Amino acid sequence: MSKPHPDDIAVDRFAAAMKEKLAEKRNEGFSGWCDPTQCPIDYLTAKLAEQIHSRPVLDPVDIGNFAMMIFNRPGEVPDRGR
Structure with missing residues (x-):
């Protein structure tokens, strides 16, 4: 088995931190994004x-x-104020 690429390790660490922060915010009552x-x-x-x-x-x-939230709202176009 090959050693994981540093890119993959970094993305996994970042995703874990993102999930942890999202869980904290859910526990504080934030939802609906x-x-x-x-x-x-x-x-x-x-x-x-x-x-x-x-x-x-x-x-x-x-x-x-x-x-991530914006990325997962396909078809929606933000108003950039232009």
Whole structure:
């Protein structure tokens, strides 16, 4: 059996951290990201932008989770304000 590629190891570690953070947030009562009526795509893109541009310290796990949520909303196009 071949040794796992560093890319695969890194993705698995990142996914585990993302799952842990999502579980923490669910326990705090957050939910509904996958329901467009509860959580519009523009809200998710605004939260992603906030994580990147407005936080004094970047949290790559939060950034990854918002990116994952947007990625999993196929067919929805965020308003980029243009």
